[in-house]
Amino acid sequence: MSDREQLGEPIYPGQNGRLSRRALIKGLMMLGLSAGTASALAACVQPTAPAAPTAAGASGPAATTPASAATAGAAKKGGTLRRGWQPPTQLDPALQATSTEIAACAQMYDWLVWIDEKNQPSKALAESWGSNKEGTQWTFALRQGVTFHSGKALTAEDVVFTFNRLRDKSIGAATASLYENIKDVKAVDGKNVQFVLAKANPELPADLGDYHAAIVASDTKDFKTTYNGTGPFILEKFSPEDRATFKRNPNYWLSDLPYLDGIQDIYSPQQSAQVEALRGGQLDVVMGLGAELAETLKKEGKTTILQGRPNMHFALHMRSDRKPGSDPKVRQALKAATDRSAILKAARLGYGVAGRDTPISPVFGDYYLDVPEPKRDVAKARQLLKEAGYDSLNIQLTAQNSFDVPKIAVVWKEQLAEAGVNVDIKVVPPDVYYQDDGWLQVDFGITEWALRATPQPYLQLAYKTGAKWNESHFSDAELDQLADQAASELDRAKRAELYKQIQQIFIDRGPIIVPYFETTIAATNPKVKGLVVHADFPRSTMRSVFIEG
Amino acid sequence: MLSYVARRLLFVLLTLLLSSLVIFGVTQLLPGDVATMILGRFATPEALARLRGELGLDRPLYVQYWDWLWRFVKGDWGTSLATGTAIQPWVMERLRNSAMLAGVGLVMSVPLAVVLGVVAAMKRDSWLDHVISVFSLALVGLPEFVTGLVFIGVLALGLKWLPASSAIEPDAGFFDALPKLILPGLTITLVMLAYVARMTRSGTIEVLKTDYIRTAYLKGLPAHEVILNHVLRNALLPTVTIIAISIGWLIGGLIVTESVFGYPGLGRLLLYSIQHRDLPLLQAVSMLVVAIYSLANLLADVVYAYLNPRIRLS
Numbered sequence: 003m004s005d006r007e008q009l010g011e012p013i014y015p016g017q018n019g020r021l022s023r024r025a026l027i028k029g030l031m032m033l034g035l036s037a038g039t040a041s042a043l044a045a046c047v048q049p050t051a052p053a054a055p056t057a058a059g060a061s062g063p064a065a066t067t068p069a070s071a072a073t074a075g076a077a078k079k080g081g082t083l084r085r086g087w088q089p090p091t092q093l094d095p096a097l098q099a100t101s102t103e104i105a106a107c108a109q110m111y112d113w114l115v116w117i118d119e120k121n122q123p124s125k126a127l128a129e130s131w132g133s134n135k136e137g138t139q140w141t142f143a144l145r146q147g148v149t150f151h152s153g154k155a156l157t158a159e160d161v162v163f164t165f166n167r168l169r170d171k172s173i174g175a176a177t178a179s180l181y182e183n184i185k186d187v188k189a190v191d192g193k194n195v196q197f198v199l200a201k202a203n204p205e206l207p208a209d210l211g212d213y214h215a216a217i218v219a220s221d222t223k224d225f226k227t228t229y230n231g232t233g234p235f236i237l238e239k240f241s242p243e244d245r246a247t248f249k250r251n252p253n254y255w256l257s258d259l260p261y262l263d264g265i266q267d268i269y270s271p272q273q274s275a276q277v278e279a280l281r282g283g284q285l286d287v288v289m290g291l292g293a294e295l296a297e298t299l300k301k302e303g304k305t306t307i308l309q310g311r312p313n314m315h316f317a318l319h320m321r322s323d324r325k326p327g328s329d330p331k332v333r334q335a336l337k338a339a340t341d342r343s344a345i346l347k348a349a350r351l352g353y354g355v356a357g358r359d360t361p362i363s364p365v366f367g368d369y370y371l372d373v374p375e376p377k378r379d380v381a382k383a384r385q386l387l388k389e390a391g392y393d394s395l396n397i398q399l400t401a402q403n404s405f406d407v408p409k410i411a412v413v414w415k416e417q418l419a420e421a422g423v424n425v426d427i428k429v430v431p432p433d434v435y436y437q438d439d440g441w442l443q444v445d446f447g448i449t450e451w452a453l454r455a456t457p458q459p460y461l462q463l464a465y466k467t468g469a470k471w472n473e474s475h476f477s478d479a480e481l482d483q484l485a486d487q488a489a490s491e492l493d494r495a496k497r498a499e500l501y502k503q504i505q506q507i508f509i510d511r512g513p514i515i516v517p518y519f520e521t522t523i524a525a526t527n528p529k530v531k532g533l534v535v536h537a538d539f540p541r542s543t544m545r546s547v548f549i550e551g
Numbered sequence: 552m553l554s555y556v557a558r559r560l561l562f563v564l565l566t567l568l569l570s571s572l573v574i575f576g577v578t579q580l581l582p583g584d585v586a587t588m589i590l591g592r593f594a595t596p597e598a599l600a601r602l603r604g605e606l607g608l609d610r611p612l613y614v615q616y617w618d619w620l621w622r623f624v625k626g627d628w629g630t631s632l633a634t635g636t637a638i639q640p641w642v643m644e645r646l647r648n649s650a651m652l653a654g655v656g657l658v659m660s661v662p663l664a665v666v667l668g669v670v671a672a673m674k675r676d677s678w679l680d681h682v683i684s685v686f687s688l689a690l691v692g693l694p695e696f697v698t699g700l701v702f703i704g705v706l707a708l709g710l711k712w713l714p715a716s717s718a719i720e721p722d723a724g725f726f727d728a729l730p731k732l733i734l735p736g737l738t739i740t741l742v743m744l745a746y747v748a749r750m751t752r753s754g755t756i757e758v759l760k761t762d763y764i765r766t767a768y769l770k771g772l773p774a775h776e777v778i779l780n781h782v783l784r785n786a787l788l789p790t791v792t793i794i795a796i797s798i799g800w801l802i803g804g805l806i807v808t809e810s811v812f813g814y815p816g817l818g819r820l821l822l823y824s825i826q827h828r829d830l831p832l833l834q835a836v837s838m839l840v841v842a843i844y845s846l847a848n849l850l851a852d853v854v855y856a857y858l859n860p861r862i863r864l865s
Contacts, residue, residue: 091827092633097590174590174598226635239721241641243823244815247721268718270813271826275716278700279813282715283706368618 013494056429067518077532081549082264085287086276089163089243089269094225096168096175101290104213104540106246106267110151111216111231112255114142114161114195115207117455119536120311121365123207123354127156127217127232130194137202137492142195142210146254150219151229151236158189161222165197165210177214180459202490204497208455213541234545241391255289255544261532261548275523280305286530289539291523293351293406305525310542311536312355312363312519313453316410317464318399321445322513323475326395330511335386337515339421340414341378345517349409353523360508361460365519365537368498369457371505383421394422400444401427402435407448410517442473453538457501461485465513476515481507552856559852570841571623575616575724578830578837585632585828606632619631619831623727629831638835639641646719646802646839649816651725652809653801655732656739661794664744665787668751669778672786675756684752687745689838699738699811706734718813723841739805743797750793754786761785802847803840 087102095107116126129140136174148156165187168177186198197206219230228239232255235248248265268285270276279285281304285354291299299305320327320336328331342356356375364370386394401411408429415425425446435441441449454460463469466485467477481504488500509516522539529550536542586602607618622629667687668857671680690698707715717731717861758764759782767777806818817836824833 089827090633171595172598172601174595178595224635234789240634240636241721241815242631242827243820244721247716268813270716270718271810271822275811275813278703278708279718282703282711284714284716284718313804329552395653 007279009491023362024173036548039224042452045446048311077261077546077548078550079261079548080263082266083262083530083544083547083549084266084268084285084287086273086279086285087267087269087289088271088273090224090246091242093229093237093240093246094233096173096177096214096225097219098214101540102269104268104538105289106237106248107213107216107231108233108541109235109544110233110237111218111249112148112233113211113215114217115211117208117211117213117538117541119534119542120367121453121455122367123211123455126211127161128207130205133204133206133492137204137206137490138199140199140206141190142197143237144193144195144434145255146193148232149253151251152219154219154221154230156217156219156232158191159192160217160220161195162187162189164215164217168215173212177212180209180212180479181521202492204490204492204494205458212454213538234543235262235265238264243269256375256545260545262544263527265544275329277324280525280527283527284329286527287524287533288526289524289535289542291525293353296353296523297351299525303526306528306530307351308524308526308533308535310522310524310539311537313365313522313537313539315357315361315363315516315519316405316407316448317361317451317461317473318410318414318446318448318517319474320513320515321473323477324445326390326392326397327445327474327513329390331386331390332392332395333511333513334422335383335390335421336418337376338379338386339383339418339423340515340517341417342375342515342517344378345413345415346411348413349406350518350520354518354520356518358505358509359512360505361464361514361516362457362501362505363519366457366501368494369501371502371509373509376509378417380421383423388424394424395425396424397446398426398428398444399446399448400435400441401429401448402441403429404430404432405450406520407450410448414515414517419457442471457504458485458489461504462489465477476513478507478511555856556849556853558653559849563849566845567838567842571617571620571838574834574837574841575619578833579612585830587770619834623835628835631832632829633827633832638832641754642817642832642835642839645815645817645820645836646676647820648719648728648814649802649805651728652732652735652739652816653798653815655729655736655800656743657794658802659733659736660740660743661747663740664747665751665790668748669755669786669791670784671752672755672759673713673778680752683748690741695738695739695742695807696811698741699735699808702734702737703811706737717814719815721815731812731814735805735808735814738808738811739801746797747790747793751786751790755782755788758782775817788855791858792851792855795854796847798850799840799844799847803843 058090079167085105087105088100089098090102090106093103093106095111098104098107112127113129114126115123118124127145129145131140131142133140142161144156144158144161159319165181165184167173168175169181169184171178183200183203184197185200188196188198190196199206203209216231218225222228222230234251234254234256234365237246238249239247246267250260250263254257254260273288273292276285276288277291277299280288281299281302296307300307320333321375322328322333337359337550346352346354346356356370357363358373358375360371362370364372370428399411399415401407410428415427418425435447441447450458461481462485464471464473466472466482467478484500484504485505488497491497491500522535524533524535524539525531530547532546532548533544534542585606585608586599590598590602607615621628626639628642630636631638631641650708667683671683674680703715706712713734714731717735719728719731730828764777767781803817806822808814809816809819810822817840821833821836821840823829824836
C-alpha cells in the first residue's frame with residue numbers, strides 16, 4: 003500500500019466503520035482528482051447521500067470564495083469553540099514560536115499567500131501573482147475590499163510594512179534570514195506589491211506564506227498590545243496563563259465566514275488535563291495529541307479523532323565525515339537493518355507515514371518520489387558491514403528526551419542488534435541536545451525537523467556542503483549541484499524532476515534514516531464539524547468550523 | 552492591644568522589605584534570559600541587545616531594584632514582558648479568584664475538621680478516634696495532584712456531577728463559578744482536614760483534663776452546654792491560629808491544586824511567570840503572596856491575642 007492510499011483511509015470516522023462521505027472525498031482528492039469528480043464518485047458509493055452541497059468545500063483554507071457558498075447549507079452559525087493549548091509567551095506574529103502562538107495568530111491574521119492544509123501555496127490576500135522571465139521580480143495583486151479589524155482598508159503599504167518588519171534584523175524574527183534574498187519590497191500602486199530579489203526564487207510565493215508573515219496594519223505601533231489583522235476572528239482579551247478570547251470578525255472578506263461567534267483558547271500546561279476537560283465537556287478541541295492519549299480516546303469512542311497530513315519528521319543522522327558513518331556502506335548497512343514501519347508502529351502507534359530516508363514526504367505533492375518503503379534486510383546489512391570491514395560495530399546514539407524520540411531509539415537499537423550492531427543510547431534533555439551546538443557534533447543523533455512549505459530549506463539548512471545545521475556533516479557534490487539547480491529552476495515540472503533525483507541520492511547514499519513522518523492528531527467533541535487539520539497543525543483555521551445542534 | 556498590633560504591623564513591614572530584597576535577588580539568579588525567552592533560540596545578538604536595552608535589563612542591579620521597589624510601593628507594578636499589558640489589574644483579578652477558592656475551601660473544611668476533632672477527643676482512644684486519625688492522616692499524605700485527579704475521574708468524568716475543569720470565565724461572579732469551585736475545594740479540604748482536626752483534638756483533650764471542666768460537669772451542666780460554652784471556647788484557641796495562618800497558603804500557595812484544575816488563581820500565575828521568565832510579573836505576584844502570608848500571620852496573632860487575655864494584657 004503506498005502512502006497516498008494510506009492517507010486515503012478514513013480520516014473522519016465513518017458510521018459503522020464505513021468510509022464517511024467526506025473522508026472518501028478527501029481521500030479521492032488527495033489522489034489528485036478534482037473536487038467535482040471526487041464528489042461525483044463519492045455519490046456513487048453512497049447513493050443515499052444528498053447530492054448537493056458538496057462536503058468537499060469544507061476542506062477549508064484552500065477553498066476561497068466559492069467554497070464558503072458550498073458549505074453554507076450544512077453549516078450552523080453561532081456558538082463558541084473552546085480549544086485547549088499550552089500557555090503561550092506572547093502573540094507578536096513576527097515572533098511566533100510555539101504551537102499556541104501560531105494557533106492564535108492563524109485566527110487573527112491572513113497571509114498574502116496561504117499555505118493550505120495540503121501544504122501547497124494558495125490564494126489569500128493576494129488574488130494573483132506572477133514573475134518576470136528570470137524569476138527575480140514578482141508582483142502580487144491584492145484582493146480588494148479587505149479591511150483590518152480596526153476598520154482600516156488593506157493596501158499595498160501594509161504588505162510593504164509587514165515584510166520590511168520581517169526583514170529587519172533588529173526585530174529578532176526568524177524570517178530575517180529567510181527573506182535575505184529580498185532586495186526591495188515596494189507598492190506599485192494601492193493594489194500591487196512588487197518584490198525585487200537578489201537572485202531568482204521560483205518558490206517565493208511559498209516563502210511568503212511562512213507562518214510569521216501574517217499581514218499587519220502599517221499603523222501598528224506596539225505589537226505586544228495591538229493585534230490588528232484581517233483574519234476571521236478578533237482578539238478580545240488575552241491572559242497568557244489563562245485564556246485568549248476571540249470574537250467573530252463581522253466584516254471578514256469571505257462572506258458568510260466564520261460560522262462561530264467566537265473562540266476561547268484555554269491554556270493549561272498539561273495535555274492530560276486538557277484531555278480530561280475535553281472528556282468532561284469543558285473543551286471542544288485539543289490538537290497535537292500524543293498517540294497514547296489518542297488511542298485511549300478512540301477506545302472510549304466519545305470523541306472524534308482527526309488526523310492531519312504528514313507533518314514533522316525525525317531524522318536519525320549518521321555523521322558522514324568520520325568513522326564509521328563516513329563509509330557509505332556502513333550508512334546503507336544501518337538503513338538495511340532498519341524496519342521503518344515497525345518503528346512507526348511501536349513509537350507512534352501508527353499515527354504517521356513511514357519514511358524513505360529523505361526529508362521529503364508525500365505532503366510535498368509532485369516533488370515527492372513515490373517509491374515503496376525499503377524492505378528490511380538483515381543479511382544484506384551484515385554483508386555490507388563486512389565489506390566495510392566490520393564484524394560487529396559499536397555506536398552511540400544521542401536521543402533527546404522529547405516527542406517520541408526515546409522510543410524510536412529503543413526500537414532501532416533492538417533492530418540493529420540483529421545485524422550485529424550494538425547501539426548505546428544516551429538520552430539527554432532537549433535543551434542539552436541543542437545546547438552549544440552539541441547536536442551538530444554527535445556521531446548519531448535524532449533531530450526533529452518541522453514541516454516546511456518546499457523541500458529547499460531542508461537542503462539549504464542541513465544537507466548541502468557546509469550548511470549551517472548540517473548535523474551529519476554530509477558533503478555530496480552532485481546533491482549540492484542539484485539543490486542549487488532546483489533553487490533557481492522556474493519550471494515546476496523540471497524542479498520536481500530535480501527534487502526526485504535528490505531523493506534518490508538520499509536513498510542510495512544519504513546520511514539520514516527517517517523512520518517516519520508523524521501525522522498530527524486532533525480530538526474534538528463530536529458536535530464540532532468542518533475542522534480540517536492543517537499539515538502544520540497549529541495553522542488549522544477555525545473559520546470553516548461550526549458546532550452542530 | 553493597640554500598641555501590640557502596631558508593633559506587629561511594624562514587623563510585617565520589615566518582613567516585606569527584606570522579602571523584596573530576597574525576591575529581587577532570586578529573580579536575578581533565575582536561569583535563562585528574558586530576551587532569549589521572548590525572541591526565541593535563533594534570534595540575532597543585535598536583536599537581543601536591543602530588547603535588553605528596552606527592558607532596562609542593562610542597568611546596574613541596585614538601580615533596577617530601587618526603581619522597581621519605589622514604583623511598586625506607588626502602585627505602579629509595571630507591565631508584563633509577555634503581553635505588554637499592566638500587571639496590577641491582571642494580578643488583582645487572580646487575587647479575587649484565589650480569595651473565592653480560599654473561602655470555599657475554608658467553609659468546606661473547617662466545620663467538618665472541628666467536629667471530627669472534638670468527636671475524636673471526646674471518644675479518645677476509641678475505635679472512632681483511631682478511624683478519624685488514621686483516615687485524616689492518610690488523606691493528608693496524598694499529594695493534591697493525586698486527590699485532584701481522583702476527584703476529576705470519579706465525580707466529574709464518572710458520575711458527571713461536577714465539571715472536570717475549573718477554568719472559570721474571566722468575569723464570572725461567585726455563584727456562577729461555585730460549581731467549578733467545589734472539586735478544588737474538596738481537594739483543599741483533604742489537606743486541611745487532618746491538620747485542623749488533629750489540632751482541635753489535642754486542644755480539646757487538654758481542656759477536658761482541666762479542673763474547671765470537671766467543676767462544670769459536677770455542678771450538673773448537660774454535656775452539650777459544657778462542650779459549647781466551656782470546652783470549645785478554650786480548646787479552639789490554637790485551631791483558630793492554625794486557620795488564620797493557613798489563609799496565606801490558601802490564597803497564595805495553591806500552585807498544584809490550581810494547575811490540576813486549570814483554575815486561574817495566584818498560584819498558577821506565579822508558576823506561569825517563573826516558567827516564562829516574566830520577571831515583573833513574578834516579582835509582583837511574589838510580593839503579593841509574601842504580603843498575604845504576613846497579613847495572615849498578623850491576623851493569627853491578633854485573633855490569638857484577642858481570644859487570650861494573657862497575651863492581650865501582657
